[in-house]
């Protein structure tokens with residue numbers, strides 16, 4: 660059974676806390692910033708590795724704190740990603756986040772996650788998020804690569820044009836629904 664419900668977060672308007680600045684921390688920050696370059700991220704780690712520093716240096720929206728995790732760092736955060744190599748610390752982060760009703764992801768332990776990070780395809784205004792329900796992250800990656808390849812950049816022109824047309828519609832809600840559906844009927848191959 661797949662119970663996951665995907666949403667699209669405005670992470671440039673939310674405060675994200677990432678704990679861990681190693682390989683996994685680098686991967687998580689890298690995909691977060693690839694999709695959301697202005698994401699507001701505070702990173703706490705005892706040490707940051709060279710790749711992490713290269714990625715984070717010069718990014719105004721990323722704040723680095725060289726310290727061991729402490730619950731005080733949860734203050735004012737909406738979302739937490741635990742990516743340390745210490746399972747006990749990851750569990751502590753998860754429990755202290757849950758006490759505060761903060762959504763938490765523990766990179767190496769799906770059972771402890773409130774949400775998973777997904778493979779993400781961006782073509783201008785179009786964004787597609789891919790999950791395999793935690794079963795095969797590599798498949799999520801491969802599907803992301805495939806869709807990046809096959810979806811044309813021009814798909815964004817289509818969205819912009821449809822948006823302009825939508826702005827010109829003056830009728831009530833029902834009229835707009837009908838007009839937009841008629842115009843886009845050909846996209847799904849219906850006659």
Ligand SMILES: C[C@@]1(CC(=O)O)c2cc3[nH]c(cc4nc(cc5[nH]c(cc(n2)[C@H]1CCC(=O)O)[C@@](C)(CC(=O)O)[C@@H]5CCC(=O)O)C(CC(=O)O)=C4CCC(=O)O)c(CCC(=O)O)c3CC(=O)O
Nearest residue numbers: 690766767769775776777778790791792793796799800803
């Ligand atoms: C549950 C989840 C929780 C979470 O991290 O959010 C999770 C968990 C785990 N990942 C593990 C390993 C790997 N993860 C990747 C890659 C990605 N992992 C991502 C998401 C997720 N990974 C969530 C589920 C997503 C879903 O529902 O499908 C992606 C999509 C997004 C992102 O990371 O931002 C990103 C691809 C991004 C892209 O390229 O587009 C690769 C492949 C590679 O790097 O080439 C490997 C190595 C191969 C392998 O092991 O499969 C391990 C074992 C750790 C160990 O053995 O120690 C666990 C733990 C476990 O499964 O128990």
Ligand SMILES: NC(=O)C1=CN([C@@H]2O[C@H](COP(=O)(O)OP(=O)(O)OC[C@H]3O[C@@H](n4cnc5c(N)ncnc54)[C@H](O)[C@@H]3O)[C@@H](O)[C@H]2O)C=CC1
Nearest residue numbers: 679680681682683684704705706727728743744748766767
């Ligand atoms: N979800 C995923 O995609 C994957 C998850 N993993 C798992 O993720 C974990 C981390 O792996 P790596 O990043 O390779 O380890 P790493 O050794 O490269 O990095 C660990 C980081 O955690 C920090 N850290 C450790 N204790 C801390 C504390 N108390 N407070 C603050 N920071 C602390 C270290 O300073 C370092 O920055 C491992 O347990 C591994 O099994 C591994 C591969 C993929």
